[in-house]
Amino acid sequence: MTAAGRQPREGLSIGAVLAQLRNDFPGVTISKIRFLESEGLVRPARTPSGYRQFTTADVERLRFVLTAQRDHYLPLKVIKEQLDAMDRGAAPGHERESDPELRPARRLVPLDARDTGVGVPAPTADDFAGETSARLSVEQLLAEAEIDEAQLAELVQYGLIRPGAGGFYDADAVTIAKTVTAMGAFGIEPRHLRALRVSADREVGLLEQVVAPVYRHRDEGARERGDELVRELAALSVTLHTLLVKTGIRGLTHG
Numbered sequence: 001m002t003a004a005g006r007q008p009r010e011g012l013s014i015g016a017v018l019a020q021l022r023n024d025f026p027g028v029t030i031s032k033i034r035f036l037e038s039e040g041l042v043r044p045a046r047t048p049s050g051y052r053q054f055t056t057a058d059v060e061r062l063r064f065v066l067t068a069q070r071d072h073y074l075p076l077k078v079i080k081e082q083l084d085a086m087d088r089g090a091a092p093g094h095e096r097e098s099d100p101e102l103r104p105a106r107r108l109v110p111l112d113a114r115d116t117g118v119g120v121p122a123p124t125a126d127d128f129a130g131e132t133s134a135r136l137s138v139e140q141l142l143a144e145a146e147i148d149e150a151q152l153a154e155l156v157q158y159g160l161i162r163p164g165a166g167g168f169y170d171a172d173a174v175t176i177a178k179t180v181t182a183m184g185a186f187g188i189e190p191r192h193l194r195a196l197r198v199s200a201d202r203e204v205g206l207l208e209q210v211v212a213p214v215y216r217h218r219d220e221g222a223r224e225r226g227d228e229l230v231r232e233l234a235a236l237s238v239t240l241h242t243l244l245v246k247t248g249i250r251g252l253t254h255g
Helices: 014-022 030-038 056-072 076-087 094-098 138-145 149-157 171-184 190-216 222-254
Strands: none
Touching: 014 030, 014 056, 030 056, 030 222, 056 076, 138 149, 138 171, 149 171, 149 190, 171 190, 190 222
């Protein structure tokens, strides 16, 4: 993981690195790689003319960072601490497991259909930025979520699902509907979840206050920086939410 012994003239260009990462991380861009470099997560050598030259170790380092973001919601600060520990010779993930503050946020929704009976997929870090391309009609939503019109009306009434432009729904609406259905098996109804919708809206408003000024900048990299900031803040938010619920549940079970 260290830069020792690298040979700049035999390194990879940033375009070649992007080509290697794209299959596993379709959302990665050259701007994203430059951003990770600016944050100190990767340190490619430079040619005398200033071009970046990445080694195989640099590519693996980037792969580690992108995987940690996508699969574990980890913020860059924590990922950098892990990489620094690995540079010092610690085994991958050693500090993360020994220090509760460095542990990744656990998935909030089980991946396995056997865990909920409805097969609700867990979100990934990539879900925090950008828009979904799916445009589902009411009929498609009802079929995919396996709910009826009365159930959908209730979800809309309490703000848990919101139709987009033209009355269409996105893929997240299916996941929300399935999650609420799974919770219904425990006696939790949509009306009980209204507080979660209100809390989420307030949280989005808080993040917007931080991110909006970045998006308003007119320079070329403003959009990329804004997207990355959203991703980082969302990862921290998920981690905080998970820990707050975890500590609350601990109080119930050990009270």
